[in-house]
Amino acid sequence: QDLNSYINYKLESNIDSYSHHKTILLYRLQYKLMWYNLCVIFNIPYQFDINTNDDEEEINEDIDDITLGPNVIKEDKLTLEQKVTRFNYWYNDTIESLLIKNDYSKDYIVNKLQAKIITNYRIGVITLSDISYNESYSQIPIEMIFDNQIIRNNENHPLYQLIKSLDIKFNNNVDHFHELLLLLIYEKYILKSESLFFPYLALLP
Numbered sequence: 001q002d003l004n005s006y007i008n009y010k011l012e013s014n015i016d017s018y019s020h021h022k023t024i025l026l027y028r029l030q031y032k033l034m035w036y037n038l039c040v041i042f043n044i045p046y047q048f049d050i051n052t053n054d055d056e057e058e059i060n061e062d063i064d065d066i067t068l069g070p071n072v073i074k075e076d077k078l079t080l081e082q083k084v085t086r087f088n089y090w091y092n093d094t095i096e097s098l099l100i101k102n103d104y105s106k107d108y109i110v111n112k113l114q115a116k117i118i119t120n121y122r123i124g125v126i127t128l129s130d131i132s133y134n135e136s137y138s139q140i141p142i143e144m145i146f147d148n149q150i151i152r153n154n155e156n157h158p159l160y161q162l163i164k165s166l167d168i169k170f171n172n173n174v175d176h177f178h179e180l181l182l183l184l185i186y187e188k189y190i191l192k193s194e195s196l197f198f199p200y201l202a203l204l205p
Helices: 002-012 019-041 056-067 070-075 080-101 160-169 176-194
Strands: 113-118 122-127
Touching: 080 113, 080 122, 160 176
Parallel strands: none
Antiparallel strands: 113 122
């Protein structure tokens, strides 16, 4: 409620009279309010006090920390090249550790792919060596597949009960798209850097 009151206050005072500026401000504040509400839904601790004597910039930083989280803010300061480098390290390291966990020998783990910034195409994939016809070029452990089974195969997942309740409500007509969308929101904006998939999700436009 405090944040909502602050948004209304911002829209009613001390803003530029041009309508397009108001529209931009409304969008940004409503965007923050949406994430604030997600924090409430998932019981994420937050602190916000509109009665503080902090200046405008510090207040805005408080809102960012509440709604986006400090690690998301810091993410914005990383270059795309830094994010790609981190992704490649994560991809290689996670594949190796998961396959070894599943009793694969390190000597037989295959990965000949690497993400790379491609001019005019943002990010692409290159091979690290020649690949012959029908040759395996990468092994992906099932734990690295980002799909709705992450929720459905884990009764302890925070979204599991929600998904099961939707199954009952809609007679088991599985909505893969929206289940994946819920998972994406949870992993990227709730777990953030604690998500197994964080280096990958951070590359999404």
